[in-house]
Amino acid sequence: MNSASEKIRVRFAPSPTGYLHIGGARTVLFNWLLARKHGGAFVLRIEDTDQARNLEDSTGKIVEDMRWLGLQWDEGPEVGGGLGPYFQSRRLEIYSRHAEQLLADGNAYYAMETPEELAAMRESAKRERRSTTYIRPDPLPTVAEGLAAKQAGRAVVIRLKMPREDIRVHDEILGEVVLPLEQAEDFVLMKSDGFPTYHFACVVDDELMQITHVLRGQEHLMNTPKHIALQRALGFHTPRYAHLPVIFNMDGTKMSKRDKEKAIAKGMKPPEIDVHDFRTAGYLPEALLNFLALLGWSPGEELEFFDLPELKARFTIERVGKTNAKFDREKLISFNTTWATRVTPARLLEAFKDFARLNAGADSRAAAALRAEDSFIQRVLAACSGFRTFADVLIKGGFAFLDDDAVTYDAKAVEKVLLKNNPQGIKVVAALTEAFERLSSWSAESIDSVVQQVRSTLGLQMGGVAQPLRVAVTGNTISPSIQDTLMLLGRNQTLARLQRCLKAHGQK
């Protein structure tokens, strides 16, 4: 899509209203890919022009999520660049200057309708089944009149005089899109608070930051004619546009932060929506990225797994699809399971520690894991292989990080496995304890021989021995194989936990 001579410059322009949304992450990824693919530049620009919606430290959060994904920008917050500032709130003079030019050229005008008048216009438009709501004043207020009104304290905005013609857009993904301007109206450029609207700031900044390709969500498609009209009025060039399909929930609703609140209200576990949610839930960025890439893009071959370098090598805008996609969490989980076995042990360790840090405040096992030796964490990870997310590692292997007396017993497991049948399980635990006390060497083989011995002595099935043992040392019915479980604990800890269990649940 690029001529060889053109240096590609793309941007991601989020408004700082919270964490990076999963859909935004996909947009970041595709922009990053396009820039890296062609040796271009990836700009991060913060669109903080809505004073009411800006959230404290939102930029910091977005930046952190992008870094976690491994999608570094070349210009923008924290890294600077020659075409800044990269926060729109710090570019106010630039927008005013361009607004004045538009006013002077007669391409824009001051408008002074009150909110009530605008509401009335909307009403009548609806009644008359018109698509345009705003009616251009005739005659237009002069600049002098606008200034005077502003001076008098009235709320005054600046609107663009839209040309009366259709606008044809060539979209790199959608193809030719004809947008009849019959229904486009004179939209606001400068708000009465002196801030530019999104449309205005976006067009001015894209020009000044020399953006060549605009890759954004399809919800922006209908903004494009406005932007093109504005570019023409300003004498700007028009970048190439590519509108990405939208990502939805499996039920077809939009993935929104509101889903979390709704789930909580219903007493259910909130779904992951923001990148940060997936990070906290124990997903690998490798898996998330791979999954996201395949949401809207396809390599055209029957290949499924890609890391960033491979993605970079294969990505082309031509292979981005037009159809909206649903976010299949099951498939993401499957990707995560696979990626956990594809990354190096060192990388897996690093990712797990990141997860543990994020969860240390809420989960004692995560906190305990942070105090463990790296090599020990790796042994736990290996013993839990096949896990879905790191959250499952905590469930299955968390017992290994805890101090012996910090182990809590699951009431149901204790009842079912230890206490039932006057108490069958406890007797097994007692027998095992004695046998293990006599065992001097501690290996998977010796552990296994003891378990087999006790099993045949008591005439039980394997499960009848392994489960009581598992509950006794981990407090629960889920853990790695019994040999791995005991190897992780070692002889001393195993014996300590067995004795503690007998003390807590055994017969006096």
Next chain:
RNA sequence: GCCCCCAUCGUCUAGAGGCCUAGGACACCGGCUUUUCAUGCCGGCGACAGGGGUUCGAAUCCCCUUGGGGGUACCA
């Protein structure tokens, strides 16, 4: 309401007129493995929204219908 976009298995998709009795992956179902939970391996089920054209021939091109999505702000 008006404008715009989209349309292949439940989901993500391959397919750019004959290679298609439509391929892959996830999910699902069945089997194997098994000391818990998972993983892993093998097999199975499963789609071109409907109707008209164009063509020797259409999932692929055109039109209509239907369905889904987006826009219609002094939000971005």
